[in-house]
Amino acid sequence: MNGQQRARHALEAAGFPPDSLAGLRPLGGGTYNTVEELVLTDGGRLVLKTPPPPETPVLSYERRLLPGEAEFYRGAATAGVPAPQVVALADGHLLMTACPGTPWHLASPEGTDRKALRRELGGMVARLHRVTGPGFGYPSGTFGPLVPDWRTAFTTMYDAVLADARRYRAWLPRSVDEVARIAKTAYDALDEVTVPCLVHFDLWDGNILVERDGAPRIGGLIDGERMFWGDPLADFVSLALLGDIEQERDFLAGYQEGGGKGEFTSAERQRLALYRSYLYLIMLVETVPRAAGEEHVAWVREAVAPQLTAALDELGG
Known part of the structure; x- marks a missing residue:
């Protein structure tokens, strides 16, 4: 599945209309997950994280990291700390809002x-x-x-x-x-x-x-x-x-x-x-x-x- 297909799949799974994706660009800085910015047709921006394939060599603690990330953002929201908001969490990806800056x-x-x-x-x-x-x-x-x-x-x-x-x-x-x-x-x-x-x-x-x-x-x-x-x-x-x-x-x-x-x-x-x-x-x-x-x-x-x-x-x- 290429980036466009992955992004459309994540958006549709989260309830967005099939034609919501206007653009896609990779975000640098990550060393583990694939991170991409999704630009929507209404001008909104979301961030999609996808873990590496199961056969990828990893450290022991690095399995199933995305649920922990979603938990951190929910905790940050309760504390009033600016952080992404979870849009959807699935086995294969985390979809969240983008933060400014x-x-x-x-x-x-x-x-x-x-x-x-x-x-x-x-x-x-x-x-x-x-x-x-x-x-x-x-x-x-x-x-x-x-x-x-x-x-x-x-x-x-x-x-x-x-x-x-x-x-x-x-x-x-x-x-x-x-x-x-x-x-x-x-x-x-x-x-x-x-x-x-x-x-x-x-x-x-x-x-x-x-x-x-x-x-x-x-x-x-x-x-x-x-x-x-x-x-x-x-x-x-x-x-x-x-x-x-x-x-x-x-x-x-x-x-x-x-x-x-x-x-x-x-x-x-x-x-x-x-x-x-x-x-x-x-x-x-x-x-x-x-x-x-x-x-x-x-x-x-x-x-x-x-x-x-x-x-x-x-x-x-």
Whole structure:
């Protein structure tokens, strides 16, 4: 099925008239699903996401991501946070509304604009973290049903990416066994988390849209496919990707204004280091099933591997 056929099928399945599609263009930035913008004959715009074929090599957690993405958008709507609205969710696709704006890293806000946007973003993320779920873990069911405690959920997630590293024979700066041993030393800190909160877990600049119609503002938080119910601290890893969230004072000020915490205990810093190691493991291991090019592999080893080592050293220390 080509793009036009896929788009028409999704629109008709959602109840649109057969002649609704006026145009189609691929959207870049995604590394897993196929993402396309659909332009309708009435001038409206929708976004269609389609997962890769079942035989595509993936990481363990990447099965059935679209239901989780739809769940994130529904949660964002209840929190009053701008995000796509779900139009239709089927086994083979997710159809949603389009959000206004340009990805943060392309909009490149500076100076007072950046400070105000980071503060606004902090308030939005705090509102997201007030949305709670029925249990901990990925809602896809990939690792079984949601569980009542965060320690069980997260250690299952962590063990899965370590198993992926072994399965794909991925290069890591430390051995898989050493990573597993160090991570376990911090697992007791997970017991502090008792409420499953809505976590996007992929809020890097490419998934934050900046709208410039008038004063710059956040137009939407997109690509919620990697969401889970868990510790809100986990969101801070991608929000300060390859950096330190404690240096993001404008973001943390907005987060506090929205009801979140802006200071961290030693146990919370342990959890942050654990979540950093989890994300950086994913970024290193996924280069194998993605068949990443030499340039990207070199960047990941140069930029991400030292961050994984630093997070493990922090846990080991």
